Amino acid sequence: MMTVLTRLRSVPAALVCAALTAAGAAAGNVVASDPVAMQAYFLNEGVPMKLTEDEQGDPLLQGRYYGTRFSIYFFGCTRGRECSSIQYHAGYGLDGPVPFDVLDGWNRNYRYARAYRDGKDDAAVHLEYDVFLGRKGLDEADFGETFTIWTGLIEDFENMLESY
Numbered sequence: 001m002m003t004v005l006t007r008l009r010s011v012p013a014a015l016v017c018a019a020l021t022a023a024g025a026a027a028g029n030v031v032a033s034d035p036v037a038m039q040a041y042f043l044n045e046g047v048p049m050k051l052t053e054d055e056q057g058d059p060l061l062q063g064r065y066y067g068t069r070f071s072i073y074f075f076g077c078t079r080g081r082e083c084s085s086i087q088y089h090a091g092y093g094l095d096g097p098v099p100f101d102v103l104d105g106w107n108r109n110y111r112y113a114r115a116y117r118d119g120k121d122d123a124a125v126h127l128e129y130d131v132f133l134g135r136k137g138l139d140e141a142d143f144g145e146t147f148t149i150w151t152g153l154i155e156d157f158e159n160m161l162e163s164y
Contacts (some may be wrong), residue, residue, distance in 0.1 A: 032074055032083040033060035033139030041140065045147075053080065068146050075130075088129040088150045092161065097123050102164045106157065113153045127157050 030041050035051055039061055042049040049063040054073060057080040061072040068090055076084030103115045103125065113129040131146050138146070 019021075029137035029139055030133070031135070032076070032133045033081070033135070033137075035061065035074060036114070038086075040078070041143065042147075045144070047147075054082075058083065065151060065154075068158070070154070084134055085130060085132045088131070088146075090127045090154055090157075092125050092127075092158075094123045094161065096126065098125050098161065098164065102160070106160055110153060110156070112149055113157075115157060119149035125161070127153065129153060130149050 001067075030038055032038070039049045039051045042061070042063060047063055047065055049061045049072075049129060052062060053059050054060040056077075058077045059074040059080065063070060070088060070090040073087040073089055074083040074085075075087060076082075097117060100117070103117065105114075106115050115126055115127050118124050118126070129146075129150050133143075138141070
């Protein structure tokens with residue numbers, strides 16, 4: 001049975017909110033420079049997300065969707081602010097290592113995401129999907145599509161893990 005790896009660290013919400021006072025983009029757009037608004041977007045869509053920060057001090061959203069825990073890492077940040085892109089990430093702890101050729105095959109067949117193992121004999125695998133949002137971000141409908149793609153990737157990946 002697989003279990004989701006945790007690479008998450010909690011930070012008091014007030015501290016994170018105080019540190020994240022980035023300017024928003026066009027009204028209605030979801031931008032990486034405003035993780036509080038991105039969190040609100042997900043909450044509005046019924047996906048509970050906790051806002052913390054990663055080991056580098058950049059924003060980090062943590063959530064669960066249909067039983068799978070996942071994170072959204074922020075990249076292109078300047079001192080934890082003004083970020084330009086995000087990365088959806090899910091980690092899985094398995095009973096044994098997934099063969100490299102299985103992961104290579106999965107990567108060949110999926111356009112947006114990549115799957116990998118931490119090490120040669122590691123039973124942990126990771127699934128990632130990068131999204132560049134730039135300064136103006138994406139309107140809510142297009143950003144919603146990134147999440148739809150992500151959840152589809154998770155479903156397909158988990159099915160592959162159960163069947164290989």
